[in-house]
Amino acid sequence: MLNVIDMSDRTPAQKQGLLSQLVVPRPIAMITTLDEDGTLNVAPFSYYMPVSGEPPLLAVTIGVSHEAQARPKDTWLNVERTGEFVVNVTTVDLAEHIETVAREYPRGVSEADLVGWHTVPSQVVAAPSLAESPAHMECRVREVIDRGDNDSCFSGVHILLAEVVCITADDSILAEPSRIDPTRVRAIGRMGFPWFVTAGEENIFYQERVRYADLETS
Numbered sequence: 367m368l369n370v371i372d373m374s375d376r377t378p379a380q381k382q383g384l385l386s387q388l389v390v391p392r393p394i395a396m397i398t399t400l401d402e403d404g405t406l407n408v409a410p411f412s413y414y415m416p417v418s419g420e421p422p423l424l425a426v427t428i429g430v431s432h433e434a435q436a437r438p439k440d441t442w443l444n445v446e447r448t449g450e451f452v453v454n455v456t457t458v459d460l461a462e463h464i465e466t467v468a469r470e471y472p473r474g475v476s477e478a479d480l481v482g483w484h485t486v487p488s489q490v491v492a493a494p495s496l497a498e499s500p501a502h503m504e505c506r507v508r509e510v511i512d513r514g515d516n517d518s519c520f521s522g523v524h525i526l527l528a529e530v531v532c533i534t535a536d537d538s539i540l541a542e543p544s545r546i547d548p549t550r551v552r553a554i555g556r557m558g559f560p561w562f563v564t565a566g567e568e569n570i571f572y573q574e575r576v577r578y579a580d581l582e583t584s
Contacts, residue, residue: 378520383559386412391555391563394456394464395426398485399444400493401474406485407440408467408477408496410456412556413523422530424453424505430514430522432470440473442524449507450491451528454499458552458564465560490532500536500551505529 373381386392392412399407413427428442445451456464460483467477478485478496485494488504495502505528514521541547549567557563 378515378518382520386556387558390557391565394554394556395424396454396456396460396464396467396496396499397426397441398452398454398478398493398496399441399450400448401440401444402447403474405474406476406478406494407444408483409439409441410464410468411441414453417527421508423508423527424503424530426453426526426528428524428526429519430512430516430524431519433519434470436517436519443473444493445507445526448492450493451505451507452488452491452493452495453503453505453530454496455501455503455551456554457500458554458566459498459500460496461554461562461564464554464562488532489534495534500539501546502534503530504532504534506531 371384373384376384393414395411395414397409397411401407411426411428415425417423417425428439428445430442431438441451454460463481463483466481469477471477471480477483484497486497488495488502491504491506495504507526507528509527511525511527512523513525514523516522535546539546539550541550548565549570551565552567553565555563555565
């Protein structure tokens with residue numbers, strides 16, 4: 367039996383919940399930024415996607431405010447001030463503390479220190495990268511698109527379009543220079559709350575892409 371879910375009579379939180387449960391699995395951008403005092407902020411964002419190859423853009427959605435209290439998210443304040451951030455690829459080595467660093471801590475708290483994560487200097491941007499992540503995308507914001515109702519933490523958002531200005535990747539995930547082997551990344555995907563999925567080699571599959579033009583000649 368097909369069930370019809372009418373979106374018009376649901377709360378913003380319920381609507382977001384439905385989207386989050388169906389647009390899955392979503393990669394998790396573990397974003398590092400620096401506050402005005404140089405304190406490292408780490409936060410996971412799963413409303414996140416690649417946009418284009420030239421320029422190499424990605425998009426990240428950041429809510430306008432915390433859920434518990436009406437104040438801007440620390441990641442947004444840092445990005446708004448510096449225009450830079452790092453996307454650390456979230457893998458099994460970060461999995462244990464995804465929800466720990468997602469908590470709404472007071473400003474000035476270093477989530478990395480709380481969970482024992484380490485940093486390495488980034489190549490281009492000021493914010494450091496996480497040593498526990500095998501790949502880092504250093505980003506500079508090119509455009510911010512504001513949408514939704516800023517009085518609702520489940521509606522108001524900043525959509526960041528950012529250019530990836532540098533990528534660093536560990537040897538362990540490379541198939542050859544400048545090419546990532548997806549079977550080695552062991553990325554974590556977010557499902558509907560509170561579930562996650564691991565994209566390990568044992569549960570991914572390969573499918574060849576054959577162009578239509580090649581079908582014509584076969």
